[in-house]
Amino acid sequence: MRYTFESAFAPHIIGLIEQKRADGFSYAAGEKLLKRFDFFCKENFPEADVITYELVAEWSVIRPTEGRNYRDNRMNALRQLSLYMLSLGMDAHVPHNYSKSQKPVLYIPTQEEMTAFFKEMGAWKSPQPRHQRFIDECKMMFLLY
Numbered sequence: 001m002r003y004t005f006e007s008a009f010a011p012h013i014i015g016l017i018e019q020k021r022a023d024g025f026s027y028a029a030g031e032k033l034l035k036r037f038d039f040f041c042k043e044n045f046p047e048a049d050v051i052t053y054e055l056v057a058e059w060s061v062i063r064p065t066e067g068r069n070y071r072d073n074r075m076n077a078l079r080q081l082s083l084y085m086l087s088l089g090m091d092a093h094v095p096h097n098y099s100k101s102q103k104p105v106l107y108i109p110t111q112e113e114m115t116a117f118f119k120e121m122g123a124w125k126s127p128q129p130r131h132q133r134f135i136d137e138c139k140m141m142f143l144l145y
Contacts, residue, residue, distance in 0.1 A: 003032075005038045013037075020080075034081065040059060050090070076097075079094060
Protein backbone atom coordinates (compact mmCIF):
# COMPACT_ATOMS: atom_id res chain seq x y z
CA MET A 1 0.00 0.00 0.00
CA ARG A 2 1.29 3.38 -0.95
CA TYR A 3 -1.38 5.33 0.88
CA THR A 4 -2.81 5.41 4.35
CA PHE A 5 -6.57 5.57 4.61
CA GLU A 6 -8.25 7.43 7.46
CA SER A 7 -12.01 7.59 6.86
CA ALA A 8 -14.56 5.17 8.26
CA PHE A 9 -14.30 3.30 4.94
CA ALA A 10 -10.56 2.62 5.42
CA PRO A 11 -10.86 -1.09 6.33
CA HIS A 12 -13.12 -1.72 3.33
CA ILE A 13 -10.88 0.22 0.95
CA ILE A 14 -7.84 -1.74 2.15
CA GLY A 15 -9.79 -5.00 1.82
CA LEU A 16 -10.84 -4.15 -1.75
CA ILE A 17 -7.28 -3.26 -2.77
CA GLU A 18 -5.94 -6.47 -1.23
CA GLN A 19 -8.65 -8.48 -3.00
CA LYS A 20 -7.88 -6.85 -6.37
CA ARG A 21 -4.16 -7.53 -5.94
CA ALA A 22 -4.84 -11.12 -4.89
CA ASP A 23 -6.80 -11.47 -8.14
CA GLY A 24 -3.69 -10.35 -10.08
CA PHE A 25 -4.44 -6.69 -10.70
CA SER A 26 -1.93 -3.97 -9.77
CA TYR A 27 -4.87 -1.65 -8.97
CA ALA A 28 -2.53 1.36 -8.58
CA ALA A 29 -4.91 3.75 -10.35
CA GLY A 30 -7.86 2.44 -8.35
CA GLU A 31 -5.91 2.87 -5.12
CA LYS A 32 -5.15 6.48 -6.00
CA LEU A 33 -8.82 7.19 -6.77
CA LEU A 34 -9.90 5.52 -3.54
CA LYS A 35 -7.40 7.67 -1.62
CA ARG A 36 -9.14 10.73 -3.07
CA PHE A 37 -12.48 9.24 -2.04
CA ASP A 38 -11.12 8.55 1.46
CA PHE A 39 -9.97 12.18 1.79
CA PHE A 40 -13.32 13.41 0.43
CA CYS A 41 -15.23 11.35 3.00
CA LYS A 42 -12.97 12.46 5.85
CA GLU A 43 -13.49 16.13 4.92
CA ASN A 44 -17.17 16.14 3.89
CA PHE A 45 -18.78 13.08 5.52
CA PRO A 46 -16.64 12.37 8.62
CA GLU A 47 -19.35 10.36 10.40
CA ALA A 48 -20.47 8.31 7.38
CA ASP A 49 -19.87 4.57 7.59
CA VAL A 50 -22.35 3.62 4.84
CA ILE A 51 -22.15 4.65 1.19
CA THR A 52 -25.42 6.52 0.74
CA TYR A 53 -27.08 8.06 -2.28
CA GLU A 54 -26.24 11.54 -0.95
CA LEU A 55 -22.56 10.66 -0.60
CA VAL A 56 -22.50 9.19 -4.13
CA ALA A 57 -24.30 12.24 -5.55
CA GLU A 58 -21.79 14.60 -3.95
CA TRP A 59 -18.82 12.52 -5.14
CA SER A 60 -20.20 12.35 -8.69
CA VAL A 61 -20.06 16.10 -9.29
CA ILE A 62 -17.58 16.92 -12.07
CA ARG A 63 -14.79 19.10 -10.70
CA PRO A 64 -13.82 22.25 -12.67
CA THR A 65 -10.37 20.82 -13.37
CA GLU A 66 -11.39 17.38 -14.65
CA GLY A 67 -13.02 15.87 -17.68
CA ARG A 68 -15.97 13.54 -17.92
CA ASN A 69 -13.85 10.41 -18.38
CA TYR A 70 -11.86 11.08 -15.20
CA ARG A 71 -15.09 11.57 -13.28
CA ASP A 72 -16.32 8.26 -14.72
CA ASN A 73 -13.12 6.59 -13.47
CA ARG A 74 -13.72 8.02 -9.99
CA MET A 75 -17.28 6.72 -10.01
CA ASN A 76 -16.22 3.27 -11.21
CA ALA A 77 -13.73 3.02 -8.32
CA LEU A 78 -16.55 3.89 -5.91
CA ARG A 79 -18.80 1.37 -7.63
CA GLN A 80 -16.18 -1.34 -7.03
CA LEU A 81 -15.98 -0.35 -3.36
CA SER A 82 -19.77 -0.46 -3.02
CA LEU A 83 -19.96 -3.89 -4.63
CA TYR A 84 -17.17 -5.12 -2.35
CA MET A 85 -19.04 -3.84 0.72
CA LEU A 86 -22.24 -5.53 -0.49
CA SER A 87 -20.36 -8.80 -0.87
CA LEU A 88 -19.43 -8.51 2.82
CA GLY A 89 -23.12 -8.19 3.72
CA MET A 90 -23.01 -4.45 4.41
CA ASP A 91 -25.29 -1.71 3.13
CA ALA A 92 -23.99 0.42 0.28
CA HIS A 93 -25.54 2.40 -2.53
CA VAL A 94 -24.10 1.18 -5.83
CA PRO A 95 -23.77 3.97 -8.41
CA HIS A 96 -24.82 3.04 -11.91
CA ASN A 97 -22.18 1.83 -14.32
CA TYR A 98 -20.42 4.81 -15.86
CA SER A 99 -19.09 4.19 -19.34
CA LYS A 100 -15.56 5.13 -20.31
CA SER A 101 -16.52 7.29 -23.26
CA GLN A 102 -19.51 8.81 -24.91
CA LYS A 103 -20.64 7.30 -28.18
CA PRO A 104 -21.48 9.93 -30.77
CA VAL A 105 -24.93 10.00 -32.28
CA LEU A 106 -24.58 9.44 -36.01
CA TYR A 107 -26.31 11.76 -38.41
CA ILE A 108 -27.63 10.13 -41.56
CA PRO A 109 -28.60 12.69 -44.19
CA THR A 110 -31.91 12.43 -45.98
CA GLN A 111 -32.20 11.64 -49.68
CA GLU A 112 -32.99 15.31 -50.39
CA GLU A 113 -29.88 16.47 -48.50
CA MET A 114 -27.69 14.00 -50.39
CA THR A 115 -29.16 15.10 -53.73
CA ALA A 116 -28.50 18.77 -52.90
CA PHE A 117 -24.96 17.95 -51.74
CA PHE A 118 -24.08 16.06 -54.92
CA LYS A 119 -25.65 18.78 -57.07
CA GLU A 120 -23.46 21.43 -55.40
CA MET A 121 -20.42 19.20 -55.61
CA GLY A 122 -21.00 18.59 -59.34
CA ALA A 123 -21.13 22.32 -59.99
CA TRP A 124 -17.89 22.96 -58.09
CA LYS A 125 -15.23 24.36 -60.43
CA SER A 126 -11.80 25.69 -59.63
CA PRO A 127 -11.01 29.29 -60.52
CA GLN A 128 -7.54 28.04 -61.47
CA PRO A 129 -7.36 25.22 -64.04
CA ARG A 130 -4.30 23.64 -62.38
CA HIS A 131 -6.44 22.79 -59.27
CA GLN A 132 -9.22 21.09 -61.24
CA ARG A 133 -7.63 17.64 -60.98
CA PHE A 134 -7.57 17.92 -57.17
CA ILE A 135 -11.22 19.01 -57.14
CA ASP A 136 -12.18 16.08 -59.38
CA GLU A 137 -10.36 13.71 -57.01
CA CYS A 138 -12.25 15.18 -54.04
CA LYS A 139 -15.57 14.72 -55.87
CA MET A 140 -14.69 11.09 -56.54
CA MET A 141 -13.78 10.51 -52.86
CA PHE A 142 -17.16 11.89 -51.76
CA LEU A 143 -18.96 9.73 -54.29
CA LEU A 144 -17.14 6.65 -53.03
CA TYR A 145 -18.00 7.45 -49.41
